[in-house]
Amino acid sequence: MSKINTARNKSKPLAHSGLYWLFLLWTCFLVAWGAFVRASGSGDGCGTHWPLCHEKWADLTWPLQTWIEYIHRVTSGLYGFLILGLLVFCITKSIQKKLSSKDLLLCVGVFFLTLLEALIGAFLVKKGYVADDTSPIRAIIVGFHLLNTLILLFFLTGLRGHDKDRTPLFYASKPHFYFLFLFFFLISVFGSWASLAHEFYPQFSGSFAGILADFNASSPLLVKLRIGHPILALAFALFLFNSQKIHSKTLAFGFLFLQIIFGFLNLSFPGNWPLQIGHILFYLAIWISLCHSFWHYSAQDSFRTD
Numbered sequence: 626m627s628k629i630n631t632a633r634n635k636s637k638p639l640a641h642s643g644l645y646w647l648f649l650l651w652t653c654f655l656v657a658w659g660a661f662v663r664a665s666g667s668g669d670g671c672g673t674h675w676p677l678c679h680e681k682w683a684d685l686t687w688p689l690q691t692w693i694e695y696i697h698r699v700t701s702g703l704y705g706f707l708i709l710g711l712l713v714f715c716i717t718k719s720i721q722k723k724l725s726s727k728d729l730l731l732c733v734g735v736f737f738l739t740l741l742e743a744l745i746g747a748f749l750v751k752k753g754y755v756a757d758d759t760s761p762i763r764a765i766i767v768g769f770h771l772l773n774t775l776i777l778l779f780f781l782t783g784l785r786g787h788d789k790d791r792t793p794l795f796y797a798s799k800p801h802f803y804f805l806f807l808f809f810f811l812i813s814v815f816g817s818w819a820s821l822a823h824e825f826y827p828q829f830s831g832s833f834a835g836i837l838a839d840f841n842a843s844s845p846l847l848v849k850l851r852i853g854h855p856i857l858a859l860a861f862a863l864f865l866f867n868s869q870k871i872h873s874k875t876l877a878f879g880f881l882f883l884q885i886i887f888g889f890l891n892l893s894f895p896g897n898w899p900l901q902i903g904h905i906l907f908y909l910a911i912w913i914s915l916c917h918s919f920w921h922y923s924a925q926d927s928f929r930t931d
């Protein structure tokens with residue numbers, strides 16, 4: 626590794642790869658467990674109490690749904706302390722002039738986005754926007770929640786140590802990366818709405834007649850919108866497969882391919898939680914690969930120029 630790279634890595638708050646993967650995997654676990662809370666119908670496992678469940682620290686007589694929701698809260702709480710530790714570390718390094726202002730900004734961003742994530746979660750619980758609540762405001766907040774998670778992951782991956790010998794999964798110009806990010810945001814928001822629609826109105830047959838039935842005048846807006854998610858997702862995949870401007874490694878295509886397979890399976894078997902979690906895990910894999918690739922070329926300032 627060159628001197629320049631070593632110097633850059635020293636200043637990176639998560640230069641130690643073990644520590645970086647701890648932060649990253651913990652974040653992914655929380656996202657997947659959050660999806661499991663919803664998919665298993667445990668969203669109101671703790672009633673409208675927050676942060677404790679039914680105002681207790683623990684109770685062996687709680688039903689399974691309460692434990693599922695409680696585990697999400699405990700692991701998110703511990704994560705909060707981890708992120709606070711990261712912030713203190715970054716501020717200390719910055720005072721010692723051993724951290725770039727960009728990395729300090731990323732650290733502060735991760736901290737505030739984590740805080741916002743917790744506040745959104747608390748708001749959903751306190752206001753009762755959980756379980757079978759079908760209000761449009763819940764759909765808006767859930768979409769925003771997912772966007773917040775994506776941005777949090779983007780900032781977190783920016784704190785990783787840099788290794789110029791790594792070969793990222795995506796190679797593109799900076800504007801193309803931004804385009805992919807925006808496209809991904811849109812698919813995500815529509816995905817979160819598809820999830821809600823599937824939860825409340827699972828009677829989707831997947832046939833052409835079933836799709837048309839979604840557009841009945843009496844259908845709720847969420848149902849009318851749910852077809853938007855697979856359309857956008859397939860457009861995204863086609864764009865990536867055909868683009869001359871974005872180079873993707875086989876593994877990236879593999880993630881995308883599996884994501885689409887899981888998407889179709891989710892469509893055919895609504896409410897099947899292992900399929901829902903599989904869809905979320907490949908989703909995270911694609912997003913993290915995109916972020917890693919972006920930061921890799923950003924550190925070397927070697928994005929594609931054509």
Ligand code: HEM
Nearest residue numbers: 660813816817819820823855858884885888889891892901
């Ligand atoms: C680029 C590819 C894709 C991405 C990034 C993506 C992303 C997502 C996301 C973020 C969710 C929300 C998950 C949650 O809130 O728990 C979701 C849900 C869903 N997606 Fe996709 N998706 C993709 C492809 C597809 C395809 C091709 C289909 C169908 C043909 C599909 C069908 C679904 C369904 C049915 C749900 C609701 C699952 C549930 O009941 O929770 N997805 N997707």
